[in-house]
Amino acid sequence: MRTISCLQSDLQGVGVEHHALDCLVHALQDFGEVWEEVECMLASSKYVWMSNMTPLEPGGNLVILGSGWGGYSLLKKLDTSKWESVTLVSPRNYFLFTPLLPSVTVGTNEPRSIIEPLRKIVMKKNKKTGLQNTRYLEVDAKHLDLARKICYCEDITSIKATDDLLEVPYDKLVVAVGAQPNTMGVPGVLEYTHFLKEMDHARLIRKNVLDSFETACTATSDERKIELLHFVVVGGGPTGVEFAAELRDFIREEISQAYWEVAHLAKVSVIQSAENILNTFDAAISRYATDHFKRIDIEVVKNSRVKAVEASAVVVQDMATKEEHRIPFGVCVWAAGIAPRPFTKDLISQLKDCQPENGRLLKTTPYLEVLGGKGDLFAIGDCAGVAEPELLPLAESLFDEADINKDGKISFEEYEVIYRKIRER
Amino acid sequence: MRTISCLQSDLQGVGVEHHALDCLVHALQDFGEVWEEVECMLASSKYVWMSNMTPLEPGGNLVILGSGWGGYSLLKKLDTSKWESVTLVSPRNYFLFTPLLPSVTVGTNEPRSIIEPLRKIVMKKNKKTGLQNTRYLEVDAKHLDLARKICYCEDITSIKATDDLLEVPYDKLVVAVGAQPNTMGVPGVLEYTHFLKEMDHARLIRKNVLDSFETACTATSDERKIELLHFVVVGGGPTGVEFAAELRDFIREEISQAYWEVAHLAKVSVIQSAENILNTFDAAISRYATDHFKRIDIEVVKNSRVKAVEASAVVVQDMATKEEHRIPFGVCVWAAGIAPRPFTKDLISQLKDCQPENGRLLKTTPYLEVLGGKGDLFAIGDCAGVAEPELLPLAESLFDEADINKDGKISFEEYEVIYRKIRER
Numbered sequence: 010m011r012t013i014s015c016l017q018s019d020l021q022g023v024g025v026e027h028h029a030l031d032c033l034v035h036a037l038q039d040f041g042e043v044w045e046e047v048e049c050m051l052a053s054s055k056y057v058w059m060s061n062m063t064p065l066e067p068g069g070n071l072v073i074l075g076s077g078w079g080g081y082s083l084l085k086k087l088d089t090s091k092w093e094s095v096t097l098v099s100p101r102n103y104f105l106f107t108p109l110l111p112s113v114t115v116g117t118n119e120p121r122s123i124i125e126p127l128r129k130i131v132m133k134k135n136k137k138t139g140l141q142n143t144r145y146l147e148v149d150a151k152h153l154d155l156a157r158k159i160c161y162c163e164d165i166t167s168i169k170a171t172d173d174l175l176e177v178p179y180d181k182l183v184v185a186v187g188a189q190p191n192t193m194g195v196p197g198v199l200e201y202t203h204f205l206k207e208m209d210h211a212r213l214i215r216k217n218v219l220d221s222f223e224t225a226c227t228a229t230s231d232e233r234k235i236e237l238l239h240f241v242v243v244g245g246g247p248t249g250v251e252f253a254a255e256l257r258d259f260i261r262e263e264i265s266q267a268y269w270e271v272a273h274l275a276k277v278s279v280i281q282s283a284e285n286i287l288n289t290f291d292a293a294i295s296r297y298a299t300d301h302f303k304r305i306d307i308e309v310v311k312n313s314r315v316k317a318v319e320a321s322a323v324v325v326q327d328m329a330t331k332e333e334h335r336i337p338f339g340v341c342v343w344a345a346g347i348a349p350r351p352f353t354k355d356l357i358s359q360l361k362d363c364q365p366e367n368g369r370l371l372k373t374t375p376y377l378e379v380l381g382g383k384g385d386l387f388a389i390g391d392c393a394g395v396a397e398p399e400l401l402p403l404a405e406s407l408f409d410e411a412d413i414n415k416d417g418k419i420s421f422e423e424y425e426v427i428y429r430k431i432r433e434r
Numbered sequence: 435m436r437t438i439s440c441l442q443s444d445l446q447g448v449g450v451e452h453h454a455l456d457c458l459v460h461a462l463q464d465f466g467e468v469w470e471e472v473e474c475m476l477a478s479s480k481y482v483w484m485s486n487m488t489p490l491e492p493g494g495n496l497v498i499l500g501s502g503w504g505g506y507s508l509l510k511k512l513d514t515s516k517w518e519s520v521t522l523v524s525p526r527n528y529f530l531f532t533p534l535l536p537s538v539t540v541g542t543n544e545p546r547s548i549i550e551p552l553r554k555i556v557m558k559k560n561k562k563t564g565l566q567n568t569r570y571l572e573v574d575a576k577h578l579d580l581a582r583k584i585c586y587c588e589d590i591t592s593i594k595a596t597d598d599l600l601e602v603p604y605d606k607l608v609v610a611v612g613a614q615p616n617t618m619g620v621p622g623v624l625e626y627t628h629f630l631k632e633m634d635h636a637r638l639i640r641k642n643v644l645d646s647f648e649t650a651c652t653a654t655s656d657e658r659k660i661e662l663l664h665f666v667v668v669g670g671g672p673t674g675v676e677f678a679a680e681l682r683d684f685i686r687e688e689i690s691q692a693y694w695e696v697a698h699l700a701k702v703s704v705i706q707s708a709e710n711i712l713n714t715f716d717a718a719i720s721r722y723a724t725d726h727f728k729r730i731d732i733e734v735v736k737n738s739r740v741k742a743v744e745a746s747a748v749v750v751q752d753m754a755t756k757e758e759h760r761i762p763f764g765v766c767v768w769a770a771g772i773a774p775r776p777f778t779k780d781l782i783s784q785l786k787d788c789q790p791e792n793g794r795l796l797k798t799t800p801y802l803e804v805l806g807g808k809g810d811l812f813a814i815g816d817c818a819g820v821a822e823p824e825l826l827p828l829a830e831s832l833f834d835e836a837d838i839n840k841d842g843k844i845s846f847e848e849y850e851v852i853y854r855k856i857r858e859r
Contacts, residue, residue, distance in 0.1 A: 102648060121544065128692035144695070147648035168645045168764060170653035170662065220593045223527060223572035228595035237595065267553035270569070339593060 067091035069180030072160055074098050074150045074352075076127055077105070079185030079390030085130055090138040096177060100149040100165050102127050105208060111252040113211040114218065115259035120208055148175050150186060150352050155359060158182075158385065181385055184356065184371060188347035188391040197318030202343035205248055214342060218256065221339035222264060225271040238275040241323055241338040243315050245279050245286030249344035250298060253279050253307050278308040278336070280315060280325060310336070315345075353392045370394035492516035494605030497585055499523050499575045499777075501552055502530070504610030504815030510555055515563040521602060525574040525590050527552050530633060536677040538636040539643065540684035545633055573600050575611060575777050580784060583607075583810065606810055609781065609796060613772035613816040622743030627768035630673055639767060643681065646764035647689060650696040663700040666748055666763040668740050670704050670711030674769035675723060678704050678732050703733040703761070705740060705750060735761070740770075778817045795819035 071092045073080045076099035089095045103124040112118040127145045134143040148162035151174060160182065161174040190206055192198040203214045218240065225237040240256055242249045257277045265272040279286060279302065285295040286302065286309055302309050310325060317324040322337040349357075349369045356379075357364050357371060363381025364372050371388040372380045375395050379386035411419050411427035419427075496517045498505045501524035514520045528549040537543040552570045559568040573587035576599060585607060586599040615631055617623040628639045643665065650662040665681055667674045682702045690697040704711060704727065710720040711727065711734055727734050735750060742749040747762040774782075774794045781804075782789050782796060788806025789797050796813040797805045800820050804811035836844050836852035844852075 102644070119544065119546065126692070132691060132694075141694075144651070146652050147645070148652055164649060164652060166645045166649070168642060168649045168662065170649050170658055175652055217593060219527070220572070220591045224589060224591070224593045224595050226569070227571050227573055227589060227600055233595055237593065266557060267551070269557075269566075 068093065070094045070096070070178060071181050072096045072098060072177055072179035073183045073185060074160070075185035075187055075390070076101050076103065077185060077187045077390060080183065081127070083183060083185065083389070084134070089134045089143045090140060093142065095143045097127060097131070097145045098148060098150055098160065098162055098177060099127070100147065101207070102145065102147050110205060110211050111248070111255045113208070114205070114214040114252060115255050116215065117255065120212065124208065146175070146177065152352070153182070153356055153359065181387070184353070184379070184386065184388040184392055185390050186350050186352055186392050189350050190343060191346045191348035193345055195315055195317060198343055201318045201320055202243070202341040205252055205342055205344055214340065217340045222268045222271060225274070226268065231274065234271055235274050236321065236337040237339040238271060239338045240275070240277045241336060241341045242277070242279045242344060243323065243341065244344035244346065245281030245283070245288065245309065246344060246346065247287065249279055249342065250286050252342055252344065253277050257305060257307050276308065278310055280310045280313050280323065282312065282314055282328065284311055347391055349392065372396040493518065495519045495521070495603060496606050497521045497523060497602055497604035498608045498610060499585070500610035500612055500815070501526050501528065502610060502612045502815060505608065506552070508608060508610065508814070509559070514559045514568045515565060518567065520568045522552060522556070522570045523573060523575055523585065523587055523602060524552070525572065526632070527570065527572050535630060535636050536673070536680045538633070539630070539639040539677060540680050541640065542680065545637065549633065571600070571602065578607070578781055578784065606812070609778070609804070609811065609813040609817055610815050611775050611777050611817050614775050615768060616771045616773035618770055620740055620742060623768055626743045626745055627668065627766040630677055630767055630769055639765065642765045647693045647696060650699070651693065656699065659696055660699050661746065661762040662764040663696060664763045665700070665702045666761060666766045667702070667704045667769060668748065668766065669769035669771065670706030670708070670713065670734065671769060671771065672712065674704055674767065675711050677767055677769065678702050682730060682732050701733065703735055705735045705738050705748065707737065707739055707753065709736055772816055774817065797821040
C-alpha cells in the first residue's frame with residue numbers, strides 16, 4: 010500500500026478529477042504493481058507526460074464501459090453532478106466481488122451475497138444529485154468511432170429491442186472492459202473446461218461438481234468412479250489455487266457425508282507450468298502454498314503444460330522430459346490467466362500509431378489517459394497498463410544535468426542538488 | 435380436510451404399509467379430490483377392491499420413481515428398515531416446494547430456501563436405521579421391464595458414467611414421476627414461452643423479466659418499450675394467477691424505482707379460456723379473483739384460446755366470435771395445465787389390458803395399487819388417479835340387499851339396517 014498512497018499524494022493538485030482517480034488507485038492493484046516499477050522514475054517521467062497532459066475538464070457526456078472493479082468503483086466515487094450525463098455500459102448489470110467467486114462454486118457463499126446491482130448505485134446517484142443524468146445500459150461495447158465520438162453497442166442477451174447496434178455518443182469515455190479468460194490457443198478448452206470469471210461460471214461448476222458425484226454413485230466400476238471424481242484445475246495462480254482449496258474443503262466437510270459411497274475416491278489436482286503454485290508471489294509464500302497443498306492431498310502436477318483438452322481428459326506435457334500423458338477428469342477448471350477482449354484489441358489497432366506494436370493492453374499515461382486518445386479516452390483495470398517511459402534517454406539527460414563539474418561522475422553533493430531539483434518539480 | 439381424515443381412519447387396519455399411505459394421503463390433494471366423489475360409495479367400493487387386494491408385505495427391494503410431493507413424502511415417512519433396499523430414482527436431486535416457485539421468479543424467495551436436498555433425507559434414514567440400505571440415483575426412469583422387474587434409467591445430465599441405460603431391479607415399485615407441462619399442441623410454445631414447473635424455469639423467467647426491463651431502457655420508441663414490457667401469462671389456474679400477481683407486485687414495489695424510466699409502461703395480462711380465472715375453484719372465489727385482478731390492473735383476456743405463439747407475440751382467438759388477434763409480449767409464461775410424461779404413457783400402454791383406453795393417468799385401486807401391476811406397482815400424484823368403481827351394478831346389488839321386504843322401495847327402517855351393515859363392514 011506504500012506505493013499506492015505515494016501515488017495518491019502525487020496526484021493531488023493535478024487537474025484531473027480527484028474522486029475518480031482516488032478510486033481508481035484504490036481499486037486497481039495491478040496498476041499499483043506497474044507503479045512500483047516506475048516509482049523511482051516518477052519525477053523524471055513527469056518531464057515526458059506532463060508536457061502532453063491536457064487537464065480533464067468535467068462536463069459533457071461521460072461514458073464508462075464496464076461494471077467491474079474499474080467501472081463500478083469509478084461510478085461510485087464520481088461526482089455525477091459535474092457531468093451533463095453519465096452512462097455506464099456493460100453486458101452485466103451488477104458488480105461482482107470476484108475474490109469470493111470460488112466460494113460460490115461450493116455453496117459457502119450464495120450468488121446474491123457477492124453482487125451489487127448497478128441499478129442501486131444509479132438510483133443513489135440520481136437521488137443524491139436530484140438530477141436524472143446517470144443511467145445504465147445493459148449492452149456490450151463493440152466498437153468506437155473515434156472521429157464521430159460514438160460507441161457502438163450490442164444487446165447480447167436473449168431479449169433485444171432491435172437487431173441494429175445501439176449508438177452511444179460520448180465526450181469523454183473510460184474503457185474498463187476488463188479481460189477474458191486466456192485459452193492459450195489450446196484446443197478443447199472452450200468445449201470441455203470451465204472458466205471461473207463470471208457468476209454463471211461459478212454456478213455451472215457447482216452444478217457439474219455435484220453432478221460428478223451423483224454420476225459416480227451410478228457408475229458400476231471403481232475405475233470409472235475415480236475418473237469421474239478427479240477434479241483438475243489448470244493454472245496455479247490465485248484463482249486456481251483458491252478454487253482447488255475450496256473444493257477440497259467442500260469434499261472433506263460436506264460431500265464425505267452426503268456421498269459417503271464414493272467421496273473417498275475424490276481427488277483434486279492442480280496443473281502448473283512452474284515448480285511451485287502462486288509463483289508470481291514471494292518465493293517463500295509460493296513454496297509454502299505448494300507444501301501445504303501436498304499436506305492436504307491436493308496434487309500439484311509441476312512443470313507441466315496442457316497441450317489439449319478432450320471430452321473428459323487433459324493431455325499434459327512434462328516441460329523437462331517433453332513426455333505427454335492423459336489425465337482423465339470429471340470436471341476441469343481452466344484458470345490460466347487472462348487475455349484482451351476483442352473490443353480492446355480493436356481499439357489498440359485503431360490507435361496503432363500511438364500504441365506499442367502487438368500490444369495486449371491499452372497503454373496509458375500515469376493519469377490513465379489512453380495514448381493516442383486525444384484526451385477523450387481513459388482506460389483502467391485489466392484492459393489497461395501504464396506505459397513505461399523510455400528510461401535510457403531520460404537517465405542520460407538527468408545524468409548530464411546532475412554532473413555539474415562535468416567530470417563524468419556524480420558526487421554526493423551533486424546528487425543532493427539534482428534530488429532537490431526533482432522534488433521541487 | 436374432512437375427506438382426507440375420513441380416508442385415513444378407513445385405511446387403518448388394512449394390510450398395507452401405514453406410514454406410506456398415511457403420508458400419501460396427506461401429500462396428494464388431488465387424490466383427496468377424487469376421493470370426495472367416491473366417498474359416499476366407500477363401503478360399497480370395498481366389495482370390489484378388497485377382493486382383488488393382496489396385502490403389501492414389506493421386504494425385498496423397493497424402488498421409488500420421483501422426488502416430488504409423492505416420492506419424497508413417501509420416503510420421508512417410510513420405515514426403511516423393513517426393506518432390503520430402498521432406492522429413490524429421480525433426475526432432480528432435491529424436493530421442490532412448488533407452491534413457492536412463483537415467488538422465486540421475482541426474488542421474494544431464494545432458490546435455496548424452497549428446496550430440500552434428497553441426500554439429506556437419505557443420510558437421515560441410514561443414520562436412523564443404522565443400515566446403509568437407502569440410496570438415491572440421479573437418473574431418469576425411461577421404461578419398465580415388467581416381466582424381469584427391472585427399471586431402465588438414463589442419466590440425462592451432462593456428466594454420464596456410460597452411454598448405456600442403468601438397470602435398477604425392483605420387487606415393489608412406486609411410480610411418482612409427476613407430469614409435464616401441457617403445450618396443448620399449440621405451435622411455438624416450446625420455443626418461445628416459459629413453463630413454471632421447475633427451479634430452472636423460475637430462474638430463467640426472473641432473468642428474462644429483468645432483461646425485458648433492461649432492454650426497454652435501450653429501446654428508442656415508446657411503442658417498442660410497451661411491447662417489451664408486456665408480460666403475458668397463458669392459463670388462469672393457480673400457477674398462472676399466482677405468478678401474475680407476484681410479478682405485478684414486483685413491478686409496483688421494486689421495478690418502479692430501479693427502472694423508473696420505463697416501469698410505468700409495464701403491463702401484466704392473463705389469457706384465460708373461461709369467463710373467470712381460477713375457474714376450478716368455487717364460483718364466488720373465481721369471480722372475486724377476476725374482479726381483484728381488474729382492480730390491480732392485471733388484464734384478464736377472457737374466453738380466449740391461444741392458437742399459436744410467435745417469437746414475441748401470441749395469436750389469440752376469441753372463443754365466441756372466433757376472431758383472431760396478435761398480442762405482443764416481452765416474456766410469455768405458459769401455465770396451461772399438465773400432461774402425462776412419456777414414462778407414464780409407456781407404462782399405461784404396457785398395461786393396456788387393465789387400464790382404460792387412451793388413459794392419461796395410471797389408474798389405481800383406492801390403495802394406490804396400479805391396475806394390472808400384479809401387486810408390485812403402485813402410483814401416486816399427478817401421474818396417477820384412483821379408478822372409480824362401476825357404480826351402477828354396485829348400487830343395484832346394494833338396493834337389493836337393502837330392500838328386505840322386496841316391495842321395490844327402501845323404507846327408513848330398511849335404510850337403517852343396511853347403513854348399520856355397511857358401517858360394520
